[in-house]
Amino acid sequence: MTTTPTTPMARTTTNNPTAVTTPARTTCPVGMTSPAGATSPAGMTSAAGATCPVGATGPAGVNAFAERYLLDPEINADPYGYLNALRDHRPVYWSAMHRAWLVTGHEPLMRCLRDPAVSAERVRPLMDAVPEGARDDAERAFAILSRWMVFNDPPQHRRLRQVFQEQFAARAVGRYRTFVERATRAMLTRRAVPGATGDVAADIARPLPALVFARWLGVPPAHGPSFWYWNARVGDLVLGAAQEEREYRTSLQSLVNLEDYLADLVRQRRADPQDDLVSAVLAGGQIGDSVSEEEFVGMLTQMAFAGGETTSNLIVNTVLALLRRPEQLAAVRADPELVPAAVEEALRFDGPSKMSIRTAARDFVLDGRDIRAGDRMFLVTAAANRDPARFPDPDEFDVRRTDATHLGFGFGAHFCIGAALARLVASTVVSVLVRDYPDLALDEERHTWQLSLLNRSLTALPVRY
Secondary structure, three states: OOOOOOOHHHHHOOOOOOOEEEEEOOOOEEEOOOOOOOOOOHHHHHHOOOOOOOEEEEEHEEEEEOOOOOOOOOHHHOOOOHHHHHHHHOOOOEOOOOOOOEOOOHHHHHHHOOOOOEEOHHHHHHHOOHHHHHHHHHHHHHHHHOHHHHOOOOOHHHHHHHHHHHHHHHHHHHHHHHHHHHHHHHHHHHHOOOOOOOEEHHHHHHHHHHHHHHHOOOOOOOOOHHHHHHHHHHHHOOOOOOOOOOHHHHHHHHHHHHHHHHHHHHHHHHOOOOHHHHHHHHHHHOOOOOEEEEEEEHHHHHHHHHHHHHHEEEEEEEEHHHHOOOOHHHHHOOHHHHHHHHHHHHHHHHEEEOEEEEEEOOOOEEEEEEOHHHHHHEHHHHHOOOOOOOOOOOOOOOOOOOOOOOOOOOOOOOOOHHHHHHHHHHHHHHEEEEEEEEOOOEEEOOOOOOOOEEEEEEEOOOOEE
16 A cells, blocks of 8 residues: 655645635535635635536646545545545545545544544634624634533543533433433324324424433523524534624624523523532532532533533434334334444444544654644544454444444544433433334435535435334
């Protein structure tokens, strides 16, 4: 196998090591693309009229892998054939098109998740992408983002995370099982009439996680509309849907509003504790000691943003996988104890997240490739989760799979802290749907996927209940 070129000539030189040239006006929810010539939240830029090359060039002009743009609608809709081919070609591949290393092999990706040379700190590229006219609004908002655990490396990450560790444990989350089950049945009773058509995403997969996470955080139902509006606009900022100056201003202000709201909630819970996450963490006595109250509130904004969408996508993708495979659905209906296994297999097979973005903190070698400090890295878990070196028959969805050490929730220090709650909510919804709706079936075979580098999210899942 030839080595990836690592000389300056092999990589497009730019003042921003995270920049990439992309086609004009393609929507990239992580901020890779924007209107022609605009800078995006991930520090990437678009070129007016540019088209994606069909291949990258290796040493001495030798034609290498026939690369494709990851946000090509065809690839976005069904990425796995292409990702399999890319992983088989080079599991660690320098993409001139994306100006990033694409890590698709299970073993090298696991090393990246363990290695301190691979950094999660990436707030600066997001801030650099804000249009000049919105910069005055940005300073406080990005100070909030800098307190998110996902944007911090150890030991800072460990210090921030440990205040939540006990409350996110499976045993603590299990206290909400009865509430989740009752809320699921009540919501489906109202929205999913047997024999009628509907949309799993709109009927249950989106509203239920929002309800559960609001209850868990301690947000009163009356405050829900504002709370979730702010969260959606924060998503526009972090995932790159914000393109125009007006959209940036709205997103930045929404993040500030969300922090103000949660700071007030923390003050209320100090004075009058309730049965919720904020009160439980405050009772632990670490806020104001190992972690400041400002840091605590900043992390709560991350919790509010992150929990709902991941769980929603997990529910939809699990139901889709089962409904497309009648024999697997029949197995789960015959043995409801397989529901958690079906959710785990969906996390591996077609999980809610396709990749995470990291930056090389220093020079190091990965799978024989020379990674330089400042290089951006795409850790493509969607490809690693189908690596045949790790999973037998990786392109088969099998609810009886026993070797499910997948990366659907990440691994190591940045393993998803809300995994237990997401599993509880997803398993509950899938269990009720497969048991209580024996005629549940897809109403359409063609589906539209949101255009996103990071997330794997259907716009809708039409079914007949």
